[in-house]
Amino acid sequence: MISLNLNAVRAKQAESDHIAAAMADFWGRSGGNYKELPPARMKPIPARRDWVDPETILKRKPRPLTLAERRALRKMADSL
Structure with missing residues (x-):
């Protein structure tokens, strides 16, 4: 690409040479x-x-049974 600003090119030439x-x-x-x-x-x-x-979270790991639910489940199992 041709630069329209030749002064900028000449100013950077010293840095490029270094x-x-x-x-x-x-x-x-x-x-x-x-x-x-x-x-x-x-x-x-x-x-x-x-x-x-x-x-x-609830779908991945169900909540544990509460004490009341465990007692009710135990009563139902004893009645069978």
């Missing part, structure tokens, strides 16, 4: 060798559940 020199220095010190690694596979964190519907 970065290119630093890269050449780095590659020169490391021997120019690099090892390509496989990309990191990120597992997304599941959405946080701040609120759970009370009916869902």
